Amino acid sequence: AQSVTQPDIHITVSEGASLELRCNYSYGATPYLFWYVQSPGQGLQLLLKYFSGDTLVQGIKGFEAEFKRSQSSFNLRKPSVHWSDAAEYFCAVATTSGTYKYIFGTGTRLKVLA
Amino acid sequence: DSGVTQTPKHLITATGQRVTLRCSPRSGDLSVYWYQQSLDQGLQFLIQYYNGEERAKGNILERFSAQQFPDLHSELNLSSLELGDSALYFCASSGGATDTQYFGPGTRLTVL
Numbered sequence: 001a002q003s004v005t006q007p008d009i010h011i012t013v014s015e016g017a018s019l020e021l022r023c024n025y026s027y028g029a030t031p032y033l034f035w036y037v038q039s040p041g042q043g044l045q046l047l048l049k050y051f052s053g054d055t056l057v058q059g060i061k062g063f064e065a066e067f068k069r070s071q072s073s074f075n076l077r078k079p080s081v082h083w084s085d086a087a088e089y090f091c092a093v094a095t096t097s098g099t100y101k102y103i104f105g106t107g108t109r110l111k112v113l114a
Numbered sequence: 115d116s117g118v119t120q121t122p123k124h125l126i127t128a129t130g131q132r133v134t135l136r137c138s139p140r141s142g143d144l145s146v147y148w149y150q151q152s153l154d155q156g157l158q159f160l161i162q163y164y165n166g167e168e169r170a171k172g173n174i175l176e177r178f179s180a181q182q183f184p185d186l187h188s189e190l191n192l193s194s195l196e197l198g199d200s201a202l203y204f205c206a207s208s209g210g211a212t213d214t215q216y217f218g219p220g221t222r223l224t225v226l
Contacts, residue, residue: 044204046217100170101159102147
C-alpha cells in the first residue's frame, strides 16, 4: 500500500541553523512528490514539487528538496532557518497510476528558537 | 493567497445537525478536492470532482456527500453530525485532474 512517513513529529532548531525534514514514501511507480507548509490556523501552502527531471528542486522561501529514488526519500532542506519558518510541514505523494490522489505524511512541527 | 476560497471560516453546530461547506476553486481550475484534517487522523482525502463529475473517492463517510456545480464551485454536505466530525475541512483545486493542488484556508467545524 502507498504510504508516506515523516519520522520526526517535532523538530526544534535555532534561528540561523540549517534544517532537514525527512520524508520517506512507499509507492510502486514513479511518484509525484510535494512539500506543503501549514501555519497555525491556515491552509496548506505549496513549497515545492517534484514530477521528473533534476532531482534537486528549489521552492519558495529558500527551501529545497532532493529526490532520492534509491532511498525512496524526498527530504526538505533549508540552509538557514528564520523564526517565521515555524510551522507544520507536510510531505505528500501523488499516486500516478489508477486513482490520482494525494497521500500525506503525518507532518513535522518545526519550532524555531530565537 | 492560493486563490481558493472557502466559506464559512468557522462553523459551530450540534450533534445530529446538517451543514454545508462551500468552496470556490482558483479561476480556471476544473478539479476540486475535499480533505478532512483532525488531530487523530491527520489529513485525509475525502473526494474529488472534475468538471462536475465525481472522479475519486477516499475515506468519505456515507453521511457526507459533495457536488460540483456548473460554475465549478463545490459544496460538501455533512449530515447526522457526530462529535468526531469536528475537524478542519480543506478544499483544494487543480487545473486538470492530475495537477498540483492548491489549498483553501479551510473551514473549522466544531460539533457540540
